[in-house]
Amino acid sequence: MKNIYKLLIAGAFLLGMAACENETKVCDQTLRADLHIGFRHDSAGIVRDTIFRAVTTLALNRDTLLKNNSTNNIYFPLSPVADSSQFMLKIDSLLQGDTLTFRYKRTPVFISAGCGFGTTYTIDTVLFTTHLIDSVKFINKSVTNSNDTHLYIFYFNE
Amino acid sequence: MLSFAALAQNKPATPVAKPADTTHVITKGKITPEPKDSSWLIPGGLRVGVDLSRFINNAYYPYRQEYTVVADARITPSLFAAVELGYTNTPHSDSNYTYKGNGMFATLGIDYNFLKRQYPSERNMFFGGLRYGFSHFNFEVPSYTQHSSYWGGQVAGSYPKTNANAHWIELVLGLKTEVLKNLFLGWNVRERILLNTVKTNDGFTPLTIPGFGSGSKRAVFDMQYTISYVIPFYKIREHYHPPAPKKQPKK
Known part of the structure; x- marks a missing residue:
C-alpha cells in the first residue's frame, strides 16, 4: 500500500510538469491586418471581378510588393508608424500607374502573450489619381484582418 | 499401482474428519452481534501546508511566481472543509513587451474521502473535491514595441494598470x-x-490569472504537490452504523 502511494506521488510529479506550456515563448497566431483590395471592371455594362495580367504595387519610396503578377486582388500593408500611407498601383507594365493615399486611425491590439501587440486600422479617407481608376468603393472601413475585402477599385477603360 | 491404492485409501478418510469439524463449529454457538449504539472517537484537526509544485513551476516558467497555502479541516469522518490562499506575481519582459501583474486568490470548498479506512484512526486519503475560486488582481503593460519590417521603425505604447x-x-x-x-x-x-471573462475594453487579456493559471484560456488543467502538517486539536465521534439488511426485501 505504501509503495503504491510512493509511485503515484512520483508519477504525478512528472505529469504535472508535462501539462504546462510557456505561453510567452510560443507565437501561434499572427495578426495580418493588411488592406485587402479587389479589382472590378465594367465590361459591356456588367460589373464583375477582373484579373489584370501584370500588377505591380509598392508603397512610395519602399520595396516592391508585387511585380508583374497576374491577380484580381491585392494587399496593402498600412503603416503602423504613421497615420497615412501612400501606395503606387500599376495594373499593367505598359500603362500608367495610379497613386492611392489612405488616411486612417490606428488602434493597438493585444494578439497573445507570445506574439505581443499589433495594430488595426480604421480608414478615414482615400485619395487617388484617376489615370486609370474610375472610382473606389469601401466595403469595410475597419481593417482588423486580411480575410475581408475592404475596398473595390473600379476600372472602366483599360 | 501402489500409489493409486494409497490415494484410494486416503480419500474415504477425509469425509470422516469433516463431520467432526462441523459439529465442533456448531457446538461453539452463535456470535453475539455488536451493540447498535456503539461509537468511538477518530482524530480530527486542522491540516496546514504549502503547494510545492508552484516552486518547480516557477523554475520552468519565470513569469509565474506563485505562493499557495493549503488548509483543510475534518468536519465528518469523510468530509473535509478545504481552503487555499495564495499570492502571485507575474513579471515578464521580452523584446515585444514588458508586463507586470500581481494579485491574491482564495478557493473554498470540500473534499470527500473515498478511501475505506482499514482502522478507525487511519488518515490516508483518496479524495475528490469541489472548490469555488476567486481572485482579485491587477495587470499592466508598462511598455510595448511593435516592429514593422516593411515600413521600418517601430511603434511604442503602454497599457495602464487594470484591476x-x-x-x-x-x-x-x-x-x-x-x-x-x-x-x-x-x-x-x-x-x-x-x-467570467477577464478582458480589458481593448481586448487585452492578462498573462496569468492568480490561482487560475493562463489568462487566455477558459479551462485549465493543473496539479498540486503538497506537504502539510495536522494540528490534531479535536476529535470527531463516529457512530457505528449496522450494515443495511439485505435479506428483508427478498423474503
Whole structure:
C-alpha cells in the first residue's frame, strides 16, 4: 500500500510538469491586418471581378510588393508608424500607374502573450489619381484582418 | 499401482474428519452481534501546508511566481472543509513587451474521502473535491514595441494598470498520505473552469490569472504537490452504523 502511494506521488510529479506550456515563448497566431483590395471592371455594362495580367504595387519610396503578377486582388500593408500611407498601383507594365493615399486611425491590439501587440486600422479617407481608376468603393472601413475585402477599385477603360 | 491404492485409501478418510469439524463449529454457538449504539472517537484537526509544485513551476516558467497555502479541516469522518490562499506575481519582459501583474486568490470548498479506512484512526486519503475560486488582481503593460519590417521603425505604447476579478470552479482528485506522525504528503490533479471573462475594453487579456493559471484560456488543467502538517486539536465521534439488511426485501 505504501509503495503504491510512493509511485503515484512520483508519477504525478512528472505529469504535472508535462501539462504546462510557456505561453510567452510560443507565437501561434499572427495578426495580418493588411488592406485587402479587389479589382472590378465594367465590361459591356456588367460589373464583375477582373484579373489584370501584370500588377505591380509598392508603397512610395519602399520595396516592391508585387511585380508583374497576374491577380484580381491585392494587399496593402498600412503603416503602423504613421497615420497615412501612400501606395503606387500599376495594373499593367505598359500603362500608367495610379497613386492611392489612405488616411486612417490606428488602434493597438493585444494578439497573445507570445506574439505581443499589433495594430488595426480604421480608414478615414482615400485619395487617388484617376489615370486609370474610375472610382473606389469601401466595403469595410475597419481593417482588423486580411480575410475581408475592404475596398473595390473600379476600372472602366483599360 | 501402489500409489493409486494409497490415494484410494486416503480419500474415504477425509469425509470422516469433516463431520467432526462441523459439529465442533456448531457446538461453539452463535456470535453475539455488536451493540447498535456503539461509537468511538477518530482524530480530527486542522491540516496546514504549502503547494510545492508552484516552486518547480516557477523554475520552468519565470513569469509565474506563485505562493499557495493549503488548509483543510475534518468536519465528518469523510468530509473535509478545504481552503487555499495564495499570492502571485507575474513579471515578464521580452523584446515585444514588458508586463507586470500581481494579485491574491482564495478557493473554498470540500473534499470527500473515498478511501475505506482499514482502522478507525487511519488518515490516508483518496479524495475528490469541489472548490469555488476567486481572485482579485491587477495587470499592466508598462511598455510595448511593435516592429514593422516593411515600413521600418517601430511603434511604442503602454497599457495602464487594470484591476480585475476572476471567478472559477475547480474539480479536484488526489491523494494525501501520512508519511510521518501528523505529516502528510499529497498530490492532486485539478481542472479549473473560468466563470467570467477577464478582458480589458481593448481586448487585452492578462498573462496569468492568480490561482487560475493562463489568462487566455477558459479551462485549465493543473496539479498540486503538497506537504502539510495536522494540528490534531479535536476529535470527531463516529457512530457505528449496522450494515443495511439485505435479506428483508427478498423474503
